[in-house]
Amino acid sequence: MTRLAPLAVLCLTLLAGCGMVALPTMPSWVPLLGEGKPVRASGTTSKKPEALPNAPVPDRVSLNAPENVADRVIAVVNNDAITLGELQENVIAYRYENRQEQAPDEELASKFLNRLIEARLQLQEADREKITVEDSELAEELAERIKRVGAKSQEEFEGLIRAQGISMDAIKKRLKDSLRMSKVVRRKVALRISVTEVEIDRYFEANRPKLETGLGYHARHILIVPDGTTPEAWEAARPRAAEVRAQLVAGADFAELARQHSGDATAKDGGDLGTMKRGELAAEIEREVLALSPGELSLPYRSALGYHIFRLESNESLEGEALVRARQQIRDILYREKYEARHETWLKEIKQRAIIEVRLGSD
Numbered sequence: 001m002t003r004l005a006p007l008a009v010l011c012l013t014l015l016a017g018c019g020m021v022a023l024p025t026m027p028s029w030v031p032l033l034g035e036g037k038p039v040r041a042s043g044t045t046s047k048k049p050e051a052l053p054n055a056p057v058p059d060r061v062s063l064n065a066p067e068n069v070a071d072r073v074i075a076v077v078n079n080d081a082i083t084l085g086e087l088q089e090n091v092i093a094y095r096y097e098n099r100q101e102q103a104p105d106e107e108l109a110s111k112f113l114n115r116l117i118e119a120r121l122q123l124q125e126a127d128r129e130k131i132t133v134e135d136s137e138l139a140e141e142l143a144e145r146i147k148r149v150g151a152k153s154q155e156e157f158e159g160l161i162r163a164q165g166i167s168m169d170a171i172k173k174r175l176k177d178s179l180r181m182s183k184v185v186r187r188k189v190a191l192r193i194s195v196t197e198v199e200i201d202r203y204f205e206a207n208r209p210k211l212e213t214g215l216g217y218h219a220r221h222i223l224i225v226p227d228g229t230t231p232e233a234w235e236a237a238r239p240r241a242a243e244v245r246a247q248l249v250a251g252a253d254f255a256e257l258a259r260q261h262s263g264d265a266t267a268k269d270g271g272d273l274g275t276m277k278r279g280e281l282a283a284e285i286e287r288e289v290l291a292l293s294p295g296e297l298s299l300p301y302r303s304a305l306g307y308h309i310f311r312l313e314s315n316e317s318l319e320g321e322a323l324v325r326a327r328q329q330i331r332d333i334l335y336r337e338k339y340e341a342r343h344e345t346w347l348k349e350i351k352q353r354a355i356i357e358v359r360l361g362s363d
Contacts, residue, residue: 074360075113077120084360087113113360121350123177126184133179141175189343195334203330208318211326213278215316219289220254220271225263225306234302241300241307248297254311263306290315 075082090112091105142154151157158168204211222244226237244261248254255270262271278286285308288301292312300307318326 074358075117076355076357076359077117078124078354078356080120080124082113082116082120086116087360090116109360113358117356118347118351119181121347121354122181122184124354125188125350126180129184129187131180131183131187133176133183137179138172138176141179142172145175185343188346189339193335193338193342195331195338199334200327200330203334204327207330211329212318215318215322216275216277217290217315218275218313219273220258220311220313221264221266221273222254222258222262222271222309223264223267223306224261224300224309237307238300241309245297245300245309248309248311 072084073081074084074087087109091108094108094112146154146157149157149160151160161168161171224237224241224244226233240261244257247257255272258267258271261267264271266272273281278290280286281289282303285301285303288298288308289310289312292298292310294312294314296312298308298310300309302308316322
């Protein structure tokens with residue numbers, strides 16, 4: 001397999017940014033590489049590839065090929081060719097970014113070939129839609145990519161990539177394709193999605209416990225421990241707990257009574273449980289605490305340890321800014337779900353209209 005120098009791989013990988021908007025399930029390390037080449041059929045030029053629309057990609061494809069056949073056509077998408085070299089570059093870039101052997105080359109090749117086919121189909125859609133990229137857009141995006149590489153100027157960047165055998169024209173072509181893909185997906189997918197307030201309300205009510213999981217609360221408690229395990233010991237502990245609560249109701253200092261009477265490790269801290277997230281305490285204990293209003297005392301609550309007296313100090317709720325953040329989170333979730341579903345449907349539609357021939361199979 002052809003090996004690319006680290007800088008070359010980095011340059012190729014950086015070109016993936018905008019194009020990934022067009023393929024939301026594609027990881028950011030998958031570069032959109034290569035230019036479509038017209039397929040020249042041997043014999044008659046009127047014969048189309050013998051392939052079904054949306055042709056399946058083999059489960060295992062081989063990347064083992066000498067460098068002089070890197071231009072070998074491995075798939076044809078509506079008479080637009082994908083070469084073995086493009087596929088090799090994708091797998092190499094993945095290996096370089098991940099620095100570990102997560103899967104055999106053959107498995108990666110199968111996945112990336114399918115993604116290259118999808119990318120080529122989307123570029124063809126951009127052609128049909130007559131989508132263009134202004135020079136100013138390309139210059140702005142190129143400047144951002146140059147910054148990511150760490151080059152101080154475009155001239156320095158050009159020198160770096162030229163040393164790796166990559167032309168600036170190739171970089172600009174690939175980046176332009178990436179921007180065109182973003183635009184066509186925006187037109188065909190993103191702009192056709194909306195999330196209503198009614199949908200947000202419905203999700204909010206159905207998932208309120210989950211949304212509240214990240215909220216915190218602050219509480220104190222006093223634990224009255226029975227002097228033994230007998231029923232008599234438990235009965236004797238109950239009025240002790242009631243007496244401590246009565247003192248608290250009368251205005252006694254909670255922290256001081258906790259230090260005097262609590263059998264919990266928090267006694268030295270005045271019974272302070274600190275600020276906790278929902279789910280950190282046992283469910284039955286948490287229910288007792290969160291049933292209180294801030295500043296309110298609980299009745300003595302019996303657990304396996306003894307009798308607890310809780311006081312809720314503060315409690316975050318889905319109101320105000322927290323509610324605004326939660327609703328924005330819901331909007332993002334629903335939008336992403338709709339986006340992915342709409343994008344998948346659109347890809348299936350354009351695949352069904354296409355003639356796709358896969359020429360690379362198991363060795």
